[in-house]
Amino acid sequence: MPTPPPFMRTCPQCAELLGALVEAFAQALTDPHYDGAERIQIALARHLADVHPQALPAPHTDGCPSCARYEELDPDSVFLREHLARGLFLPDELARLP
Numbered sequence: 001m002p003t004p005p006p007f008m009r010t011c012p013q014c015a016e017l018l019g020a021l022v023e024a025f026a027q028a029l030t031d032p033h034y035d036g037a038e039r040i041q042i043a044l045a046r047h048l049a050d051v052h053p054q055a056l057p058a059p060h061t062d063g064c065p066s067c068a069r070y071e072e073l074d075p076d077s078v079f080l081r082e083h084l085a086r087g088l089f090l091p092d093e094l095a096r097l098p
């Protein structure tokens, strides 16, 4: 897991979702059928896209197919913001899953 930016520790909702995500990843290690981590990732990405749009990373510049698709559809789309937001709290290979 990357170290989340400081604002995610000071925003109560980010901090709560981050804590829940860490717990969910821990639970997923012992229960392969548990899918709570995925729901929390979606909730956290949605929250970041809605409340912290100015804190999101820039679109990927290395030929990321998701960025290319979202930018072509609508550069202001919430889906692009959610895709970029995932990079703040997930390792790159997970963050870029479609």
Ligand SMILES: [Zn+2]
Pocket (backbone or CB within 6 Å): 008, 011, 012, 013, 014, 015, 047, 048, 051, 052
């Ligand atoms: Zn927040």
Ligand SMILES: [Zn+2]
Pocket (backbone or CB within 6 Å): 059, 060, 064, 065, 066, 067, 068, 083, 096
């Ligand atoms: Zn991308």
